[in-house]
Amino acid sequence: MSSNTGSLSSMLAGKCPQCHKGKVFKHNMWNLFKSSEVHVNCPYCGVKFEQELGFFWGAMYFSYALNVAVSVITGFSMFFFFGDPDLYVYLLVIVPLIIILTPFMLRFSRLLMMYVASSYRKYQPGIPKHP
Numbered sequence: 001m002s003s004n005t006g007s008l009s010s011m012l013a014g015k016c017p018q019c020h021k022g023k024v025f026k027h028n029m030w031n032l033f034k035s036s037e038v039h040v041n042c043p044y045c046g047v048k049f050e051q052e053l054g055f056f057w058g059a060m061y062f063s064y065a066l067n068v069a070v071s072v073i074t075g076f077s078m079f080f081f082f083g084d085p086d087l088y089v090y091l092l093v094i095v096p097l098i099i100i101l102t103p104f105m106l107r108f109s110r111l112l113m114m115y116v117a118s119s120y121r122k123y124q125p126g127i128p129k130h131p
């Protein structure tokens, strides 16, 4: 894992963890039912994205952690800034928020899985195009 800002911006842009050029996802985020579909190979450098069978199942752990973080942060914000409303108000805010964020979370957790928990070669500038 490389911790430079180039990696971070590439991850947030949904780019290949190896070449930082090719797109990871087939569709954009607003294509709700297909937004988390990943290309088999990087369209630019050709690396295989799903490194082993079930590789992206690991993304569920990231997704779970992200959803818990959103719920906790939202809950604390409501408690401290909106005077601890009734329980149903928490639910009316947090549940739709989680649902609305689902396409983003699915993509982001897959990208986290690829950038943080995988064995792609460390980014090497000058990897040849379409090997």
Ligand SMILES: [Zn+2]
Pocket (backbone or CB within 6 Å): 016, 017, 018, 019, 020, 021, 022, 042, 043, 044, 045, 046, 047
């Ligand atoms: Zn690539």
